[in-house]
Amino acid sequence: MAVHNKDLQTSDYAAAVPPQPAWSPLWTGTIEGGDTDFFVSRGYARIVANPRGVGKSEDGGSRAWDCYDIIEWIARQSWCDGNVGMTGISGFGAEQLAVARQQPPHLKAIFPFDPRGAYGELGGFRDEYPGGVIHTFRYILSLLSVMHETRGRPGDLSPEAEKLWQAAIDNPDYKMYPNVYNVLTMKGQIYPQFFNFLINPFDSEEAVKKSEAEFKKVMVPTYTGSGWYGYTYKTHLNGAQHWFREINAPKKLLFTGPAHLERPFHSYHGEILRWHDYWLKGIDTGIMDEPPVKFWMMGANKWRYADDWPLPETRWTKFYLHSWERLRTAPFAPSSIEDYEEPDAFLQMPPTHTRKIERLRYMTGPLPEDILVAGPGALYLYASLDQPDTNWIVILKDVGPDESVRTARPGELDTPADLKERELTRGWLKASNRAVDPRRSRPWEPWHPLTREAAKPVVPGEINEYAIDILATANLFKKGHRICLDITCLDLAEGISGATGVEYIPYHICSSKTTVHKIYHNEKYPSFLLLPVIPDIEYQPKKRKVKSPLKV
Known part of the structure; x- marks a missing residue:
């Protein structure tokens, strides 16, 4: 399920922009759906869809239930044997776990790598802002679209939000950063997610309890993980560990090296294929014979397996x-x-x-x-x-x-x-x-x-x-x-x-x-x-x- 422009996830675009390392000026995080040609050539049909309110889809609907409906629609097609899996990283990973909580009957396995945070909706405050320290990742995602842009008179906020906004606009820490202050002046017209965290930089007990209850709803086999680059994002590295710890389903955890994954995303597709061949096609790939945790050891520069995370022998x-x-x-x-x-x-x-x-x-x-x-x-x-x-x-x-x-x-x-x-x-x-x-x-x-x-x-x-x-x-x-x-x-x-x-x-x-x-x-x-x-x-x-x- 695409949370970004799905046109960027196509084989045509991948042919024009071959995989770029993280230090390339052409690297962009949104091309993270995966390699269509790789999976199609190995016996899979691959569908990339935008739920309503995302990309070029119309507004309305529910993202999680739209994804549920798409999965069940796929299962009814003549070219499908009724077994559906999901792939993709970051926003694509968060969508997998969101729809898994809805338990569509034909969803058989997911591989949400870099899955965003486990607490909150599609990645919440706690995993993204450790210790409650606000950072600018969400601003950087919309870089240069907010600093020089206005959109007319801002709309009215609710009385409660207006009170929070007034405290934020008076905060000298925010005023010190012109880009952050401009987001506040626009009252949510520009990048509302970042705006909401600025005026209310806190978690809530209700959000945590809701997430703790919803962990139990993920019953589909789940292979998650992140890389040692993930401490800069925070949300992915925290989220992968929390999902692995909390869900009660067949599960595996993978931590890769310190260099971010190339874009278009094509890394570890052999592992993704082994996972889906096992759960969707019933092929004994040996993936479930291996210990549940695999991680890259920096310094030694080699892989190691573990029985759990943290390691029991720690x-x-x-x-x-x-x-x-x-x-x-x-x-x-x-x-x-x-x-x-x-x-x-x-x-x-x-x-x-x-x-x-x-x-x-x-x-x-x-x-x-x-x-x-x-x-x-x-x-x-x-x-x-x-x-x-x-x-x-x-x-x-x-x-x-x-x-x-x-x-x-x-x-x-x-x-x-x-x-x-x-x-x-x-x-x-x-x-x-x-x-x-x-x-x-x-x-x-x-x-x-x-x-x-x-x-x-x-x-x-x-x-x-x-x-x-x-x-x-x-x-x-x-x-x-x-x-x-x-x-x-x-x-x-x-x-x-x-x-x-x-x-x-x-x-x-x-x-x-x-x-x-x-x-x-x-x-x-x-x-x-x-x-x-x-x-x-x-x-x-x-x-x-x-x-x-x-x-x-």
Whole structure:
């Protein structure tokens, strides 16, 4: 089901624009339906359709039920044996899961890769904006269509929405970004989805409960996943994990490498074919004999299987933040000199005054052996501010190789400044959204309500704990490398008018106030990074023999 212009998904267009890597200037995310020629040449009929209200279809109707009707119409055609599957990524993936909840009887399997968020309608607030930190992905999708465009007098909002809009239009953080402010002035005429998140940047308990109930409705075999590029989108990487965890149906999970998929989308079609051959044609492709989780290990640059996600054998390891930029596994000694350590601090001016991004950095020493980190993580940070709010942005990196030591000798006073570093993943939390729901939280996944009711401004000078969810990754830190954690509160657009070089790497709306951040680390305030360390790097789960389904 096409949520974008279906003309871009055709074989004719693919012939004109061969697959482009993510760094190509012709790469565009909307060409994500898949390779029609590939599937047709292997015994499938392929239909690309727009539900009403999408593309060139007329308005009205229900997207989910329109998709239901199309599937059942396909099943009645003479060229169809009654077994229907679905493919496609991103918006196409979200549509698959939306229609799966309606349970059309002839839908036999889906492959929603990069499926958008699991909580909310077709990807909601929680998975797209971790920690409640607003970013500009939805603006970038409509790049250059909002900054220079007006559409006459905006319509009237409801009294409730008008009140929210007035607070948003007066928000100095929004006013700092002309492109964001212009979206607000148009009152939803331009990119209404982004507008709605701007005036109401919160989740709701009702939306979460509704999603939790609807997970049970997905009963069709589901193969989902994302890639390690997905932490920039956030919605896809979060959504794939949450769908895999929550649905009760035959399921598999795939995490690919850090480079985004080429467009037109044609990647992993062999895996898609194996999945649909198994469930639609009853061919024993062996795909269900394999363990349910497959992921790419960065650093090692090879595939690995797992029995579940997070991996059952995970050794959750705490790396404590110390002074002098150190990151160590040894806990703080009680009643010791470490109790007197002063907090680390950084001061960040807003982008109205500087392009310089300040940070604190913490690193292990050169690792004595290879360490595999695979799964989600978290940072438990004790900190104070001198303002009512900030955005915590934390970045996990692989730094090295580095065999240097630090001594008092000349040339050995500091860590070498020219070390190679590779960014792996990030985490975000708006300080006012620091409240945690212990019922839904896991140590590696602190659950923040992110509701308007739970939001609480920071009391300047007060020390609070901030539990920051770090999006999943899988990386082999090799011997001699360092595990590195950067803590900051700002990122920036790469161009004018809020433009950025790559649509899936957005920037975040930061504080308009100069803010001092202090990080505490001692026995009373033991700030630590929690990482999923896998003890046996070479372990691979055994395959199991599963009986192939009978062809209907």
